[in-house]
Amino acid sequence: MNSRVCVVALCSVFAGIGLQAQTLSGPALVKALHQGGYVVLMRHASSPREKPDFRSADPGNLNGERQLDDLGKLNAEALGKALKHLKVPIGEVFTSPTYRAIQTARLANLSSPRPQAELGENGPNMQAATEAQAAWLQKKVTEFPSGTNTILITHLPNITKAFPQLAPPPEDGEAIIFGPDGKGGATVVARIKIDEWPKMKG
Numbered sequence: 001m002n003s004r005v006c007v008v009a010l011c012s013v014f015a016g017i018g019l020q021a022q023t024l025s026g027p028a029l030v031k032a033l034h035q036g037g038y039v040v041l042m043r044h045a046s047s048p049r050e051k052p053d054f055r056s057a058d059p060g061n062l063n064g065e066r067q068l069d070d071l072g073k074l075n076a077e078a079l080g081k082a083l084k085h086l087k088v089p090i091g092e093v094f095t096s097p098t099y100r101a102i103q104t105a106r107l108a109n110l111s112s113p114r115p116q117a118e119l120g121e122n123g124p125n126m127q128a129a130t131e132a133q134a135a136w137l138q139k140k141v142t143e144f145p146s147g148t149n150t151i152l153i154t155h156l157p158n159i160t161k162a163f164p165q166l167a168p169p170p171e172d173g174e175a176i177i178f179g180p181d182g183k184g185g186a187t188v189v190a191r192i193k194i195d196e197w198p199k200m201k202g
Contacts, residue, residue, distance in 0.1 A: 030202040046072035046172040065099040080108035082197035091148030119154040129161035137162040141178040
């Protein structure tokens with residue numbers, strides 16, 4: 001397998017979430033995702049810090065928010081194609097209400113993305129997420145679906161607030177995959193960069 005799957009090598013527990021070294025990679029990871037029961041927490045795809053001007057704003061970006069750059073668009077589309085090719089069943093999809101997060105979901109062809117305030121940003125300067133947002137996210141990654149996989153698309157401050165012990169911080173579009181820890185909680189089983197999905201094989 002050419003894809004590099006980064007596995008978290010932490011053994012502590014933070015807020016009921018086990019950050020343990022449990023390796024799922026290659027065909028074993030794809031097989032696990034086929035069966036469903038995982039939560040895929042993603043940072044939105046690549047987006048410049050600057051807002052577009054009127055001429056460069058995407059047609060759907062009516063409020064002139066930050067939007068994905070060309071690389072972000074290509075990676076989001078490739079992610080969607082990879083998930084379809086790998087036959088990974090996707091159930092609920094929750095996103096930040098921001099344009100760039102919703103754009104990531106739509107370009108990946110993820111059906112019916114639902115904007116969720118708890119996944120949103122706090123102002124244009126990317127202030128830290130609130131305690132309430134962190135608590136919501138910590139709980140959400142323990143809610144494992146049956147037969148499908150849940151996708152959450154949010155921002156770096158939200159992820160680092162909820163899971164400060166994750167290292168290194170996730171890159172644009174990177175996915176952190178949570179699975180059951182066997183004790184009623186969650187544990188990180190793998191981290192996958194957005195450009196690694198198309199390289200994965202079942």
